[in-house]
Amino acid sequence: MPAFRAWRRRTLLGLSTILGLARRGFFIPYRYAESLPRAGELPPYGPFEEHLDARRDKISAWLDAIDGFAADLEAIGDRPPPAPRWNQDWFPRADAAIAYTIVRTIKPDRIVEVGCGHSTRFFARAADDGGLDTRITAIDPAPRADLAGIERVELLRATLQAAGEGPFRMLRQGDILAIDSSHILMPGTDVDMLLNRILPALPDGVYVHIHDIFLPDDYPADWEWRGYNEQQGVAPLISGGGWNVEFASHYAATRMADRVDAGVLGRLPLKPGAREASLWLKKG
Template sequence: MTDLKDALAAALVDLAAPLFRFAAHAPKRGTKTAAALDRHGLAIYPRHYYHPFITERDLILSPDEARSLPGVDLDADRQLAFIESLAGRSELAAFPETAEEAARLGAPFHIGSGSFGHGDSDLLYAIVRTHRPRLAIEIGSGDSTRVLKAAIDRTAQETPGYGCRHVCVEPYEQPWLEGFGVEVIRERVERLDPSFFAGMAAGDILFIDSSHIIRPDGDVVFEFLELLPRLPVGAFVHIHDIYTPYHYPREWMLDRGLLWNEQYLLEAFLSLNRDFEVVAALKWLSSVRNDGLAALLPGFAMRPTATPGSFWIRRV
């Protein structure tokens, strides 16, 4: 936003503040005010401790400061040992880093993707190459889909009889999926019967990259309370955009106003939970064991200042 637009917007807000205050306290349904706001895709709420909006003064810790989380067992040595055990890590060095290189070479993906790049792509690829899932279900699709399919395809080429059912539950985006050779379900995950996920076995992958928001009857609540407890021993779960044990980035919370809260449910889920282990918390590892992570993941080594957002757990 330019300074001029910002100044004009601020003046309009001051003028319209009484109307905004009325709308904020008005009933959220069944009124003409609510209908008008809905038509414009808007919602106006008061700043109150009952609502999740925050300002910088609400934060006790800096987003760059790790929280203690005494109930969550991270164990950096165990995580690095898990990553070191994975096959196929060196194959990532052959993939291009940029989208331009990928287009020129006809590569299935590039390591430098802003949404699923350095570190994230390495680990997903290596887990598939090592554990050879027979079922991989993505809730939310994108660049991760390209990485996952590339790993599945290479494993199938090298392993007679191997196959993996690759399912993408994607209600909103990625129109290219239908022509990508994957099974596509254009439905919100919370509207699927949990039995749809019953076929998962050890080594299979549930990949979660959904709304990141806890809301009644929402996707995140469904995933953590309905799906994860039903997973079999040995199944892997990926949750994306997780900064645990840090807060979400300052820019997301304070500048962009993102009210994501998924990782706090994840932390509560893992606290004193002996049925799931953390196998890779990439943001944390990139902060506390950067050199060790770069030595194991060649894609991350290309840009060790990157901020991967993958958080992997496994049922034990």
């Protein structure tokens, strides 16, 4: 989003909230806020970087798996919707490739998505190419990409709070929960509901994808206006045990760039300015 549009949006929503005209976000008084580093200025989270370093072999194994589907990935072009395409920055290159690869590899019976669009297209394409019977339940009040024509997708046009916990009770070992929601962790938000109600109740063996996670680094400086804080809840979730990191796009792109570029990812289009930031976990 251009800088002026981002400033205008944040200002209008902020004024509405502070003046009590409407609830359009959150304002949290903190007298020492001026002393804190701005977005993008925090150093890497050392303990979490060590955690990912210890999972480098697993991440590398998934990069090998991506290379195993090179021909299928390179066959994805610029067909009209609802076909997936690389020329977009909502769900770019490594994020899309690992989503495709995991579906082809683990062959889930069911995928539940919170927040959908381009990711859904890649999930569906993987299921189609693999001849799978995978069903996709997508929860999103306003999808950013047209999903019409994808028969395996059931779209619930609702917030997570309105959809409730029912769709997640159907997930079993080897299924997928994909999260690309508000990215705001506050009491009662979708992230709160996911991290503190839905994820703890999932059975072992469920794969969980969380998008826009830049761990072990801070959120990008030019994303400050978004106010994202989801990964501050994701890091202790993983560090506390019970979850294994399967893949981390940002870590791979920034700490394993030579390996990434040596495979099919190095040949796939990546839109300028796009940020790869998928985190894949497995419970148990």
